[in-house]
Amino acid sequence: MKAVFIVNPAARGGKALGKWAEFRRTVAFPYQEFMTIGPGHAKAIARGFAAQPGQENILLIAFGGDGTVHEIITGAAGAGHVVVGSVGAGSGNDFGRGFSSFGNAEEIAAYLDLRQDTPALDLGHAGFKGGLIFVNSSGIGFDAEISRGTGRSSMKPLLNRMGLGKFVYALYTVRALFTFRTFSLEVMHDEERLSYRDVWFATVSNQPYYGGGMKISPQSDPADGLLELTVVSRLSRMKLLAVFGSVFFGAHTAFREVDCRKSRSFSLKADRAVPLHADGEDAGDIEPGSPVVFTVKQKAWRLAGQQRTGRSGIKHESTP
Numbered sequence: 001m002k003a004v005f006i007v008n009p010a011a012r013g014g015k016a017l018g019k020w021a022e023f024r025r026t027v028a029f030p031y032q033e034f035m036t037i038g039p040g041h042a043k044a045i046a047r048g049f050a051a052q053p054g055q056e057n058i059l060l061i062a063f064g065g066d067g068t069v070h071e072i073i074t075g076a077a078g079a080g081h082v083v084v085g086s087v088g089a090g091s092g093n094d095f096g097r098g099f100s101s102f103g104n105a106e107e108i109a110a111y112l113d114l115r116q117d118t119p120a121l122d123l124g125h126a127g128f129k130g131g132l133i134f135v136n137s138s139g140i141g142f143d144a145e146i147s148r149g150t151g152r153s154s155m156k157p158l159l160n161r162m163g164l165g166k167f168v169y170a171l172y173t174v175r176a177l178f179t180f181r182t183f184s185l186e187v188m189h190d191e192e193r194l195s196y197r198d199v200w201f202a203t204v205s206n207q208p209y210y211g212g213g214m215k216i217s218p219q220s221d222p223a224d225g226l227l228e229l230t231v232v233s234r235l236s237r238m239k240l241l242a243v244f245g246s247v248f249f250g251a252h253t254a255f256r257e258v259d260c261r262k263s264r265s266f267s268l269k270a271d272r273a274v275p276l277h278a279d280g281e282d283a284g285d286i287e288p289g290s291p292v293v294f295t296v297k298q299k300a301w302r303l304a305g306q307q308r309t310g311r312s313g314i315k316h317e318s319t320p
C-alpha cells in the first residue's frame with residue numbers, strides 16, 4: 001500500500017505547517033507528499049488518485065483539520081482502492097472524535113504493515129445546490145448561522161494562531177443567540193410527516209460529533225446505513241444555552257424540546273430562508289417552502305483503522 005500525505009499548511013491558522021515539519025521527521029516509511037494551495041485542492045488531489053485504480057492500494061492521509069478530511073473523503077468516495085486516514089492538525093478535529101485517526105507516524109507504519117481494519121462507512125448527501133456531501137453532519141438553522149459567522153470572521157486565523165479558536169465559536173454562538181429568528185419546519189421521513197414550530201436548528205448526522213466536540217447525535221453510527229435527525233425547537237434563549245452546554249456530554253437528548261429520529265432519508269422544508277451547513281461549512285440559505293432532501297450513501301468510503309462509534313464502541317465488519 002502506498003502512503004500519500006495531503007497537508008493543509010493553513011489549518012489551525014497556519015500552525016499545521018510547523019506540526020508537519022516536525023511530524024515528517026518521524027516518518028520512517030516511503031511516502032508521497034502534497035501541500036494544498038487553497039480550498040478544493042485536497043479534493044482535486046484525492047480525485048486524481050481515485051480516478052487511477054492500479055495494482056496498488058493507496059492510503060491518503062489528511063494532515064489538517066475537518067475541512068481537509070472532508071475534501072479528501074468526498075474526492076475519494078466510491079474508489080475501492082483508496083483508504084482514507086487522518087492526522088488531526090486543525091482547530092476543531094471533530095473527525096478524530098467520531099472516527100479513528102492516527103496519533104503518530106508509528107501508528108501509520110503499523111497500519112501499513114498489518115492493514116487489519118478498513119471499514120466501509122457511510123456518507124451523507126444533501127440535495128442542495130447540485131448536491132453536497134457530508135462526512136460528519138449537515139443541517140439548517142442556528143448552528144449553520146454560527147458556522148457562517150465563524151467562517152467569515154477575519155479574527156479566526158489570528159485567534160487560531162493564538163490557540164483561541166474556540167473563542168470565535170463562543171462569540172458567534174452568543175451573537176446568534178440574540179439575533180437568530182426561529183422558523184417553522186416540516187419533516188418527511190419514512191412516509192411520516194412531522195411539523196415543528198419555533199425551531200432553532202435541525203441537524204442530520206452521520207457520526208456523533210460536530211462543532212469542535214459537541215456530541216450532537218449520540219446515537220449516530222457511520223456504519224449503520226442510517227442518518228439521524230436532531231430537531232431543537234420551542235426553547236427560550238436561556239434554555240437553549242443550557243441545551244447547548246449539555247450537548248458536550250450528549251445529555252441534551254433528555255430535554256423534551258429535542259427530538260431525535262433515524263432514517264435513510266429526511267426531507268426538510270422551512271417557512272423562511274434559513275442557512276445550511278455541510279460539515280460546518282456555510283453553503284448558503286435554503287429557499288422558503290422548498291424541501292431539501294438528505295440521504296445516506298451507504299459504504300461509500302473506506303477508513304484506515306478501527307472506526308470509533310459514539311454509541312457503543314461496537315466493532316464493525318472490516319473489508320479486506
Ligand SMILES: Nc1ncnc2c1ncn2[C@@H]1O[C@H](COP(=O)(O)OP(=O)(O)OP(=O)(O)O)[C@@H](O)[C@H]1O
Binds near residue numbers: 013036064066089094
Ligand atoms: N494553502 C491554503 N491556504 C489557505 N486555505 C487553505 C489552503 N489549503 C487548504 N485550505 C483551506 O483551509 C480550510 C480550513 O482547513 P481545515 O478545516 O483543514 O483546518 P481548520 O479550519 O484549522 O480545522 P477544523 O475544520 O478542524 O476546525 C479548508 O476549507 C481548506 O480548503
